[in-house]
Amino acid sequence: DAGVTQSPTHLIKTRGQQVTLRCSPISGHKSVSWYQQVLGQGPQFIFQYYEKEERGRGNFPDRFSARQFPNYSSELNVNALLLGDSALYLCASSRQLAKNIQYFGAGTRLSVL
Amino acid sequence: KNEVEQSPQNLTAQEGEFITINCSYSVGISALHWLQQHPGGGIVSLFMLSSGKKKHGRLIATINIQEKHSSLHITASHPRDSAVYICAVRREADGLTFGKGTHLIIQP
Numbered sequence: 001d002a003g004v005t006q007s008p009t010h011l012i013k014t015r016g017q018q019v020t021l022r023c024s025p026i027s028g029h030k031s032v033s034w035y036q037q038v039l040g041q042g043p044q045f046i047f048q049y050y051e052k053e054e055r056g057r058g059n060f061p062d063r064f065s066a067r068q069f070p071n072y073s074s075e076l077n078v079n080a081l082l083l084g085d086s087a088l089y090l091c092a093s094s095r096q097l098a099k100n101i102q103y104f105g106a107g108t109r110l111s112v113l
Numbered sequence: 114k115n116e117v118e119q120s121p122q123n124l125t126a127q128e129g130e131f132i133t134i135n136c137s138y139s140v141g142i143s144a145l146h147w148l149q150q151h152p153g154g155g156i157v158s159l160f161m162l163s164s165g166k167k168k169h170g171r172l173i174a175t176i177n178i179q180e181k182h183s184s185l186h187i188t189a190s191h192p193r194d195s196a197v198y199i200c201a202v203r204r205e206a207d208g209l210t211f212g213k214g215t216h217l218i219i220q221p
Binding site: 033035041042043044045046047048056058090092100101102103104106107 | 146148153155156157158161199201208209210211212213214
C-alpha cells in the first residue's frame with residue numbers, strides 16, 4: 001500500500017501569492033491533519049479533517065484554509081503569502097480521529113521569497 | 114511554558130549506550146506519540162501510548178499518566194538511530210501538540 005503522498009515536494013512562491021498543497025491519505029484512512037514545521041522547530045497543528053468536515057483548527061490566521069474531498073484527499077490553501085510562511089508542510093492521515101496512529105507524508109517544502 | 118517539554122534538547126552518545134529521552138506534558142491527553150524525524154523532513158511514528166509500556170525491537174516507550182510523563186529508551190544504540198525524536202500529545206478535539214524534539218547523535 002502507498003503511504004501518505006504529498007505534492008508538490010518543493011515550491012517557491014513570492015510574497016502575496018497564493019499556494020495550494022495536496023495530500024493523499026493511506027487507503028482506508030478517513031482523517032487528514034495538516035502541520036507546519038518551521039526550520040529548527042517542532043511541527044504546529046493547522047487543521048484536522050474527518051469525513052470531509054473540519055474537526056480541529058490550530059492557531060493560524062484565516063489566510064490558511066483547507067478542505068477534504070469525498071475520496072478523503074485534502075488540500076491546504078494559503079493566501080497572501082508572507083515570508084514567515086516558509087516552512088515544511090506536513091500531512092498526516094489516520095483511520096479515525098482519536099487514539100489512532102498518524103502516518104506522515106514526506107512534506108512539501110515551501111519557500112516564500 | 115510549552116504544553117510539551119522534552120529533555121534533553123541535544124544528546125550525543127557512543128554506539129552501544131542506553132539512551133533515554135524524556136517528555137513531560139501539562140494537559141489532559143487521550144494519547145501520546147513518539148515520532149522520529151530524519152534530516153530532510155520524513156516523520157515516522159514509533160509509538161502511540163495511552164498507558165503502560167510498549168516495546169518494538171530496541172525501542173521502549175513508557176508513560177505515567179498520573180505524573181504526565183513519558184520516556185523513550187533506545188537499547189544498544191547505533192549510528193543509524195541518529196535523528197530527531199519528537200514527543201507529541203493528543204487531546205480529544207485537537208491535532209497533535211509537539212515538543213521541540215531531541216537531537217540525538219550516536220557516534221561510532
